Amino acid sequence: MTQGKVxxxxxxxVDFVIVGSGAAGGVLAKELSSNGFRVVVLEQGPYLTPADxxxxxxxxxxxxxxxxxxxxxxxxFRKTAQDKAQRQYSVxxxxxxxxxxxxxxxxxxxxxxxxxxEHSKVGDIPGAxxxxxxxxxxxxxxxxxxxxxxxxxxxxAGASPFDPPRSKPYPxxxxxxxxxxxxxxxxxxxxxxxxxxxxxxxxxxxxxGRSACVNCGFCLGFGCEVGAxxxxxxxxxxxxxxxxxCEIRPNSYVHKIETDKNGRxxxxxxxxxxxxxxxxxxxxxxxxxxxAETPRLLLLSSSPQFPNGLANSSGFVGKHLMPNSGAMAYGxxxxxxxxxxxxxxxxxxxDFYQLDHxxxxxxxxxxxxxxxxxxxxxxxxxxLPPNTPKWGKDFKKALHHNFTRTLxxxxxxxxxxxxxxxxxxxxxxxxxWGLPALRMTYRDHPNDLKMMEWMSARAMELLDAAGATSKxxxxxxxxxxxxxxxxxxxxxxxxxTSVINADHRTHDVPNLFLCDGSSLVTSGRGQPTMTIMALAxxxxxxxxxxxxxxxxxG
Amino acid sequence: xxxxxxxxxxxxxxxxxxxxxxxxxAQWPSILAxxxxxxxxxxxxxxxxFEVLTTEQARNVEAIAAQIIPSDDLPGxxxxxxxxxxxxxxxxxxxxxxxxxxxGLVEVNQLTTQKxxxxxxxxxxxxxxxxxxxxILGERLNPPAGGARRRRQIASADFVQTIWQHTIFGFLxxxxxxxxxxxxxxxxxxxxxxxxxxxxxxxxxxxxxGWQAASVETEKK
Numbered sequence: 001m002t003q004g005k006v007x008x009x010x011x012x013x014v015d016f017v018i019v020g021s022g023a024a025g026g027v028l029a030k031e032l033s034s035n036g037f038r039v040v041v042l043e044q045g046p047y048l049t050p051a052d053x054x055x056x057x058x059x060x061x062x063x064x065x066x067x068x069x070x071x072x073x074x075x076x077f078r079k080t081a082q083d084k085a086q087r088q089y090s091v092x093x094x095x096x097x098x099x100x101x102x103x104x105x106x107x108x109x110x111x112x113x114x115x116x117x118e119h120s121k122v123g124d125i126p127g128a129x130x131x132x133x134x135x136x137x138x139x140x141x142x143x144x145x146x147x148x149x150x151x152x153x154x155x156x157a158g159a160s161p162f163d164p165p166r167s168k169p170y171p172x173x174x175x176x177x178x179x180x181x182x183x184x185x186x187x188x189x190x191x192x193x194x195x196x197x198x199x200x201x202x203x204x205x206x207x208x209g210r211s212a213c214v215n216c217g218f219c220l221g222f223g224c225e226v227g228a229x230x231x232x233x234x235x236x237x238x239x240x241x242x243x244x245x246c247e248i249r250p251n252s253y254v255h256k257i258e259t260d261k262n263g264r265x266x267x268x269x270x271x272x273x274x275x276x277x278x279x280x281x282x283x284x285x286x287x288x289x290x291x292a293e294t295p296r297l298l299l300l301s302s303s304p305q306f307p308n309g310l311a312n313s314s315g316f317v318g319k320h321l322m323p324n325s326g327a328m329a330y331g332x333x334x335x336x337x338x339x340x341x342x343x344x345x346x347x348x349x350x351d352f353y354q355l356d357h358x359x360x361x362x363x364x365x366x367x368x369x370x371x372x373x374x375x376x377x378x379x380x381x382x383x384l385p386p387n388t389p390k391w392g393k394d395f396k397k398a399l400h401h402n403f404t405r406t407l408x409x410x411x412x413x414x415x416x417x418x419x420x421x422x423x424x425x426x427x428x429x430x431x432x433w434g435l436p437a438l439r440m441t442y443r444d445h446p447n448d449l450k451m452m453e454w455m456s457a458r459a460m461e462l463l464d465a466a467g468a469t470s471k472x473x474x475x476x477x478x479x480x481x482x483x484x485x486x487x488x489x490x491x492x493x494x495x496x497t498s499v500i501n502a503d504h505r506t507h508d509v510p511n512l513f514l515c516d517g518s519s520l521v522t523s524g525r526g527q528p529t530m531t532i533m534a535l536a537x538x539x540x541x542x543x544x545x546x547x548x549x550x551x552x553x554g
Numbered sequence: 555x556x557x558x559x560x561x562x563x564x565x566x567x568x569x570x571x572x573x574x575x576x577x578x579x580a581q582w583p584s585i586l587a588x589x590x591x592x593x594x595x596x597x598x599x600x601x602x603x604f605e606v607l608t609t610e611q612a613r614n615v616e617a618i619a620a621q622i623i624p625s626d627d628l629p630g631x632x633x634x635x636x637x638x639x640x641x642x643x644x645x646x647x648x649x650x651x652x653x654x655x656x657x658g659l660v661e662v663n664q665l666t667t668q669k670x671x672x673x674x675x676x677x678x679x680x681x682x683x684x685x686x687x688x689x690i691l692g693e694r695l696n697p698p699a700g701g702a703r704r705r706r707q708i709a710s711a712d713f714v715q716t717i718w719q720h721t722i723f724g725f726l727x728x729x730x731x732x733x734x735x736x737x738x739x740x741x742x743x744x745x746x747x748x749x750x751x752x753x754x755x756x757x758x759x760x761x762x763x764g765w766q767a768a769s770v771e772t773e774k775k
Contacts, residue, residue: 055728177753336744336757391621
């Protein structure tokens with residue numbers, strides 16, 4: 001680590017303690033420390049640097065180097081509240097400094113206007129708890145631009161006719177096109193759609209002391225060895241640390257928010273690497289622990305004063321989980337695409353962003369991308385045509401022929417909010433620290449499954465139009481595994497039906513703020529990180545203002 | 555390209571020559587350290603003796619792996635050193651799975667003798683006999699259920715699924731993981747072992763004219 005970084009003692013009452021250093025926590029740390037506040041960020045995972053990253057699939061997929069490890073952090077799953085949850089690896093999130101932004105694909109789509117006002121536009125949807133956001137796209141727009149310029153997004157402004165208005169162009173051109181992008185673009189044009197260069201949080205040019213992408217091909221699931229992926233780790237945390245006012249404290253697992261008799265937060269209790277407990281004192285607490293761990297932490301912080309968990313007078317903590325819907329089709333082409341080189345995605349389209357409910361009977365919508373996110377072993381285990389032998393010379397022949405010739409069309413879409421879809425504390429299973437495990441209760445809204453069937457059929461048409469020599473779609477199944485952890489402490493103006501207000505302040509505890517995927521009211525169309533970062537930039541402005549006006553100190 | 559070290563070194567040279575020079579100068583000692591570490595791990599994994607498996611177990615693991623990914627004009631599990639990868643796995647990331655191997659190998663050998671009474675172990679069987687047994691074992695390689703597109707890890711107590719998975723990792727994961735010796739696996743799937751690439755990447759992007767907004771005719775469609 002660099003010399004001269006600030007450290008605080010747990011007994012120092014800092015201005016803010018932020019739980020989590022991912023897409024939201026990293027940005028909040030950068031902004032608040034830049035605004036003059038003293039900040040401690042507690043991250044449960046290790047502080048890895050590009051020197052720790054590698055192309056080792058075993059480390060990433062089996063040893064969970066960058067993500068939560070189900071052997072010490074078990075999760076459970078059930079479909080409905082009537083079922084008994086079974087131990088099952090049901091949630092994956094980044095567990096290292098930088099959080100999930102370290103290993104993500106880096107698709108960086110803005111939400112569109114409709115995502116914030118869908119309830120007003122379409123009305124109630126049976127079986128769903130659709131609500132408008134307390135903020136609009138226009139409120140968030142300046143912060144989307146901030147993400148693009150300060151974190152680093154490559155793209156081409158105005159390239160999609162469906163894009164919402166923007167105040168600034170992208171700071172750098174799109175990444176180069178890949179084979180999958182070329183064939184996808186041609187096919188999409190043939191079918192009358194509007195493909196365009198994917199906005200990606202990966203540098204196409206060197207910027208701010210970081211390298212441009214070198215197209216190594218180990219992107220989704222992996223940390224970037226050259227810092228080209230625009231993550232909290234590469235783009236936000238170094239700025240926070242350089243202020244001399246922010247300490248990133250890794251291997252610190254927060255398990256309780258402490259409150260005083262007036263119901264104000266006084267700090268957080270956490271385990272260090274040796275499982276010793278400390279209390280980090282702070283004037284205000286911000287949870288950016290992700291849409292699973294933020295609600296879990298609130299529920300773990302119940303007390304006689306807050307018997308249902310902290311900040312949970314609405315009963316909405318942990319509810320309305322939206323993991324986004326997804327469908328996948330694969331195509332094999334005659335000539336080598338060699339899509340194993342480079343980042344995953346170079347072309348997308350948004351023609352289906354808002355599907356015609358009258359015509360199709362489907363709410364919400366989505367976006368399609370052409371990608372190759374399969375590293376060699378992952379490819380061999382999951383991406384050969386369904387009837388390919390799994391061993392022997394035909395297995396090997398298929399690997400040889402298909403590895404360089406396969407692409408995927410990924411359909412990303414809405415998850416409708418359903419109250420019973422939730423994270424809660426498992427009554428029986430404990431983690432390695434003796435705390436109740438995360439329990440996921442989930443069943444896709446029938447609309448989302450219907451939409452994925454519809455999109456999957458469009459993806460197959462695209463593969464035909466692209467001239468794939470063979471193609472197949474992954475069957476649409478009910479999801480039991482979530483990586484997009486959205487909506488579980490939703491934002492709103494009414495304390496009865498939301499957990500935080502538009503300033504990210506909890507309705508119940510005046511100096512407790514939540515900002516991460518849990519804040520989202522709708523799920524967008526499948527690419528949440530851009531919005532999570534934009535919310536964090538906005539939250540930092542709001543929180544700084546409130547603090548300077550003396551509205552946070554009690 | 556002979557080793558992971560060389561691929562990394564080439565990557566460093568390329569980086570140093572490119573626009574990334576400022577970044578590389580600041581970072582390259584740490585990359586080199588990581589590369590050296592990887593090289594050491596790869597070397598120690600390649601030693602021709604077994605630390606966990608008995609010689610007899612290793613013979614059978616090797617024979618099963620060679621049935622999963624046979625050698626032909628392109629390298630197979632044997633050339634990639636998959637059995638050494640698995641031996642090391644049983645000491646490291648899969649240290650709890652030795653019982654699965656011990657029990658599984660006994661069962662496979664029993665099945666072999668049951669089918670071919672004069673043959674004692676899978677490794678002793680003829681290639682045709684081995685294929686015959688593999689056809690039975692291969693039934694256990696059905697895809698996992700549960701809509702887990704993004705979930706790569708398939709933890710399993712089933713021996714056939716486990717050795718299948720380990721064989722693939724040992725064949726295709728970066729040599730840093732201890733297998734894929736001399737990039738044998740990547741040769742077999744036509745993956746260039748270089749550490750960085752420049753466009754055009756493949757056939758279809760070679761003559762790409764550059765992105766243009768949809769024409770009026772397309773719009774009318």
